[in-house]
Amino acid sequence: MAKSKHTEWFLPEDQRKALAPYFKDFKEVVPVHLFVKAGQNDAYADFAHNLMKDLVRLTDKVTLSLHSDDAKASDSFAVTRFPTLLIAPEKYSIRFTGAPAGEEGQAFLHALMMVSTGNSFLSERSRELLQELQEPRVVKVFVSPTCPYCPGQCVNAIKAAVEKPKLVSVECVETGENPDYAQEYSVGSIPHTVYDEKLSTVGMESELAFVLQLLTLTAAKDMAQEEGRADKDVIHHDLVIIGSGPAGLTAGIYAKRAGLDAVVLEKGIVGGLVSITPEVENYPGFINIGGKMLMDMIHEQAKQYVDVITGQTVEEIKVGRNLEVLTQDQVYVADSVIYAAGASWKKLGVPGEDRFMSKGVSFCASCDGFMFKGKKVAVVGGGNTALTDALHLKNLGVDVFIVHRRDSFRAEQHLVDSVLREEIPVHWNSVVEEIGGKETLTFITVRHIKTGETERVPVDGVFLAIGIVPNVQAVSHLGLAQEPGGYIRVDRLGRTSIPRIYAAGDITGGVQQIVTAVSEGASAAMAVFEDQTRRKAESAARKA
Numbered sequence: 001m002a003k004s005k006h007t008e009w010f011l012p013e014d015q016r017k018a019l020a021p022y023f024k025d026f027k028e029v030v031p032v033h034l035f036v037k038a039g040q041n042d043a044y045a046d047f048a049h050n051l052m053k054d055l056v057r058l059t060d061k062v063t064l065s066l067h068s069d070d071a072k073a074s075d076s077f078a079v080t081r082f083p084t085l086l087i088a089p090e091k092y093s094i095r096f097t098g099a100p101a102g103e104e105g106q107a108f109l110h111a112l113m114m115v116s117t118g119n120s121f122l123s124e125r126s127r128e129l130l131q132e133l134q135e136p137r138v139v140k141v142f143v144s145p146t147c148p149y150c151p152g153q154c155v156n157a158i159k160a161a162v163e164k165p166k167l168v169s170v171e172c173v174e175t176g177e178n179p180d181y182a183q184e185y186s187v188g189s190i191p192h193t194v195y196d197e198k199l200s201t202v203g204m205e206s207e208l209a210f211v212l213q214l215l216t217l218t219a220a221k222d223m224a225q226e227e228g229r230a231d232k233d234v235i236h237h238d239l240v241i242i243g244s245g246p247a248g249l250t251a252g253i254y255a256k257r258a259g260l261d262a263v264v265l266e267k268g269i270v271g272g273l274v275s276i277t278p279e280v281e282n283y284p285g286f287i288n289i290g291g292k293m294l295m296d297m298i299h300e301q302a303k304q305y306v307d308v309i310t311g312q313t314v315e316e317i318k319v320g321r322n323l324e325v326l327t328q329d330q331v332y333v334a335d336s337v338i339y340a341a342g343a344s345w346k347k348l349g350v351p352g353e354d355r356f357m358s359k360g361v362s363f364c365a366s367c368d369g370f371m372f373k374g375k376k377v378a379v380v381g382g383g384n385t386a387l388t389d390a391l392h393l394k395n396l397g398v399d400v401f402i403v404h405r406r407d408s409f410r411a412e413q414h415l416v417d418s419v420l421r422e423e424i425p426v427h428w429n430s431v432v433e434e435i436g437g438k439e440t441l442t443f444i445t446v447r448h449i450k451t452g453e454t455e456r457v458p459v460d461g462v463f464l465a466i467g468i469v470p471n472v473q474a475v476s477h478l479g480l481a482q483e484p485g486g487y488i489r490v491d492r493l494g495r496t497s498i499p500r501i502y503a504a505g506d507i508t509g510g511v512q513q514i515v516t517a518v519s520e521g522a523s524a525a526m527a528v529f530e531d532q533t534r535r536k537a538e539s540a541a542r543k544a
């Protein structure tokens with residue numbers, strides 16, 4: 001959230017307008033306590049205070065108690081870090097350690113809404129599970145303002161705290177404002193969740209996985225493996241779409257509008273890769289738009305038509321009379337499947353990469369960049385993503401340099417110009433051979449491919465941007481015809497080499513842009529409709 005030009009308000013007018021209908025659903029008054037202390041994160045304390053002053057002006061359902069340099073109040077609420085916000089501390093244990101800036105503003109507003117309505121908005125299944133909890137639990141979620149996944153994980157935790165106020169205590173910690181705290185918990189990638197000091201996880205999780213982990217203090221993926229698929233529920237649809245990036249969501253819109261009973265399954269956050277893209281400048285209709293905002297808009301539209309179910313990792317597709325789509329806890333039986341699972345980052349495959357993954361090695365500059373403010377990091381790669389990441393990191397105040405294996409970039413000219421203008425150093429014709437350190441990542445070894453010379457360069461982090469590989473794991477056993485690089489071969493309408501299985505978006509290779517993913521999603525949905533209609537007509541003719 002940015003500062004408004006209008007001095008009397010902190011939030012810009014468009015954000016204030018967007019909040020007005022949101023507050024209409026509030027019921028009870030939510031008391032918020034803000035603790036600040038001079039000399040401790042002053043700029044963030046100002047941010048939190050200004051934000052709260054605006055919220056209190058926008059609704060009479062939120063009140064503010066400011067505790068400024070008030071040792072007694074801090075002691076009585078066990079506040080040791082500043083700024084800290086407590087939401088309705090008389091009833092709930094919901095704490096924001098650090099200002100809820102950027103993406104975290106969403107989690108803070110959700111928390112106010114849940115507390116005001118007394119509704120945790122948990123699914124029935126999660127709520128039932130949480131009833132089994134009998135002991136207290138303390139959850140810490142480490143976040144940053146630029147991480148699009150973080151609010152989702154904080155909201156998971158806050159839902160549990162609202163559902164079980166006497167047992168569940170939640171703290172959302174802004175990592176950049178509390179680096180020592182993050183270090184204490186070895187936070188390398190965010191969101192990083194600590195369950196009762198016994199279990200730590202990285203990444204946003206489905207609500208159900210979060211609740212299970214809170215209950216059992218065991219990693220949900222381990223539990224799924226133990227349980228097997230014996231007691232999975234079976235659900236039938238005309239069409240199952242795998243992946244909720246631009247291809248999957250568009251396919252959902254088109255399928256439902258064609259009268260198909262469709263569902264979209266997503267393993268992570270809705271929106272796919274675009275959700276972590278800071279800016280999009282080549283999607284027609286928008287001169288410049290944040291990737292997350294664009295995907296939020298497409299998701300809003302898709303929701304009018306189709307269910308988008310998160311927390312569903314498709315592990316396998318079985319081909320028989322019907323198609324069976326198997327996730328960790330469900331079986332979806334479908335007449336057709338559109339596989340729109342996109343692509344993932346390529347790894348370097350060098351020593352130390354796996355050991356320091358999420359502990360200094362990252363694929364997501366917009367998520368983890370904030371933690372490297374004032375530190376030194378390498379970006380590996382020379383394409384659009386590498387240059388965008390390097391510029392983003394530089395903008396955050398990171399001491400960044402690029403390692404690129406060629407002698408020129410393969411990126412859009414305006415990005416190349418910006419990198420040169422910002423004087424970001426580049427190791428040309430160089431590759432990373434090792435990522436190393438003792439407890440923490442402290443160096444990379446860089447080899448010049450022409451001279452063969454190696455150099456040990458001290459770094460605190462490494463961001464990898466060396467390309468993507470198709471996410472074909474769930475279909476690799478099917479023997480679908482492939483393009484070079486393992487991409488799935490399709491015809492103009494997304495039909496693969498196996499009838500009833502279609503593919504769309506980055507998974508098919510080619511141009512790999514939002515606009516092509518959207519177009520392929522629409523085409524594949526129309527092909528499903530045509531093919532199912534034809535099969536039904538043929539079947540009716542046979543019976544007649």
Ligand SMILES: Cc1cc2nc3c(=O)[nH]c(=O)nc-3n(C[C@H](O)[C@H](O)[C@H](O)COP(=O)(O)OP(=O)(O)OC[C@H]3O[C@@H](n4cnc5c(N)ncnc54)[C@H](O)[C@@H]3O)c2cc1C
Nearest residue numbers: 243245246247267272273314341342505506512513514517
């Ligand atoms: C840093 C970066 C910047 C970019 N900038 C631009 C840009 O400015 N303009 C532009 O046009 N394009 C840009 N792109 C490319 C664009 O993001 C992709 O072309 C687009 O996201 C492809 O959409 P998709 O739906 O095919 O796949 P994705 O967006 O990758 O979505 C696939 C979805 O499937 C889910 N999934 C994967 N496997 C499974 C499974 N087994 N079960 C359930 N769900 C699964 C994933 O979690 C993901 O949400 C950029 C890409 C990157 C990496």
